[in-house]
Amino acid sequence: MAMQHDYTATAPARAEIDAMPGASVIEFGTSWCSHCTNAQPLISAAFADHPGVRHLKIEDGPGRRLGRSFHIKLWPTLVFLRDGVEVARVVRPVRAATVAQALEAIDPQ
Template sequence: MMQAATIGFNTEYSEDAPSLEEIHSLSSLTFLEFGAPWCGHCQVARNAMQEAIDEHSSLVHIKVFDGKGKRLGRQFAVKLWPTLILLRDGKEVERIVRFTSAEEVRRLLLLS
């Protein structure tokens, strides 16, 4: 499993982002979250994310530190933080941006 991937809730944004090829090779239901540790919107979303993932502890959660010059965020056309993308077998199913509640994350999972 790639270094940035964690089963269950991932507490830290990883500077070491996986490549697009590694993302496309995933064979599980995965949350790919883009943000930054100093981002106020990301800090608000943290508890919502943790609550929703704790209910689905087998999910993979990849939390990527995004910003200027960060390639993976550009490849996924991330414009605002946090951006949470639900992937099934490495392909985007749906995304939510600037979420604030666990209910928003749960609704995203219903699309899987």
């Protein structure tokens, strides 16, 4: 699995997320968000050591059901899941190490 680079407007249903096996990260944000843009290099750096982790970049905003189901307030928010269960969450990361630590929680090497 590879890191996803673009936010998608089409989100899976929450039931699909909850049923995902293995390690997954859902990144909520938008392409026009400066915090999201600034975080991309450090998110990419952290994912380099975890190529098997599923990465979904979901466009968020008012009326977006998946984001509301995870109570997303700020962008980017990364939700780290193991077998559909939230294990960690990073909001507006400023260090790759913070993202890497959360990735280790779902994908120990």
